[in-house]
Amino acid sequence: xxxxxxxxxxxxxxxxxxxxxxxxxxxxxxxxxxxxxxxxxxxxxxxxxxxxxxxxxxxxxxxxxxxxxxxxxxxxxxxxxxxxxxxxxxxxxxxxxxxxxxxxxxxxxxxxxxxxxxxxxxxxxxxxxxxxxxxxxxxxxxxxxxxxxxxxxxxxxxxxxxxxxxxxxxxxxxxxxxxxxxxxxxxxxxxxxxxxxxxxxxxxxxxxxxxxxxxxxxxxxxxxxxxxxxxxxxxxxxxxxxxxxxxxxxx
Numbered sequence: 001x002x003x004x005x006x007x008x009x010x011x012x013x014x015x016x017x018x019x020x021x022x023x024x025x026x027x028x029x030x031x032x033x034x035x036x037x038x039x040x041x042x043x044x045x046x047x048x049x050x051x052x053x054x055x056x057x058x059x060x061x062x063x064x065x066x067x068x069x070x071x072x073x074x075x076x077x078x079x080x081x082x083x084x085x086x087x088x089x090x091x092x093x094x095x096x097x098x099x100x101x102x103x104x105x106x107x108x109x110x111x112x113x114x115x116x117x118x119x120x121x122x123x124x125x126x127x128x129x130x131x132x133x134x135x136x137x138x139x140x141x142x143x144x145x146x147x148x149x150x151x152x153x154x155x156x157x158x159x160x161x162x163x164x165x166x167x168x169x170x171x172x173x174x175x176x177x178x179x180x181x182x183x184x185x186x187x188x189x190x191x192x193x194x195x196x197x198x199x200x201x202x203x204x205x206x207x208x209x210x211x212x213x214x215x216x217x218x219x220x221x222x223x224x225x226x227x228x229x230x231x232x233x234x235x236x237x238x239x240x241x242x243x244x245x246x247x248x249x250x251x
Contacts, residue, residue, distance in 0.1 A: 050075035164197035
């Protein structure tokens with residue numbers, strides 16, 4: 001099999017033997033790749049962090065043609081995102097993104113837009129991320145995967161909103177204006193509807209966590225995700241601990 005080169009973001013790594021790892025990586029050119037990294041645990045491994053979880057690297061690899069695994073021949077670390085690794089909440093957000101891609105991204109096809117979306121998010125998490133980063137990322141991911149949310153126009157009259165929507169339709173990801181809303185009371189709190197309106201205008205929102213849960217629920221429904229993502233539960237726990245005065249800012 002010929003050698004191939006691609007950029008990857010490492011999503012997950014787990015032991016395979018006393019000296020080796022199996023590494024799951026997201027590639028701009030091939031979707032999910034499964035590397036069998038022989039000797040990866042050894043101190044003299046030539047890869048030097050290129051296959052650490054959350055690393056951004058360029059890899060030359062070869063497929064065996066007989067299994068799902070590919071074998072790295074060369075690897076260059078492009079970015080290790082050190083500040084992201086020192087922030088527990090940023091790590092947890094990155095893990096939510098990684099788990100979604102690991103579970104639901106297809107193999108063997110080019111996904112360059114999704115790759116850039118993930119790389120840009122990791123880059124921002126390595127700096128000073130906006131509170132809306134995860135909700136914005138989920139919103140954009142829905143659009144890339146064909147499940148766009150419409151927050152700027154009424155789904156019934158198709159007119160752009162001049163004020164916040166009167167209702168959000170969680171199944172279709174659409175909103176309804178005051179003129180077209182026929183029910184007496186919305187299913188959602190006014191603050192949440194106002195946040196949707198501000199979010200659609202790229203303005204700061206009051207509760208980005210509520211938007212995250214809404215967009216994730218919408219995406220899960222369209223992907224047929226039946227059980228909770230482990231990383232989402234971890235992110236919730238990290239945020240609860242962060243509210244306590246003794247919470248460490250770094251590890």
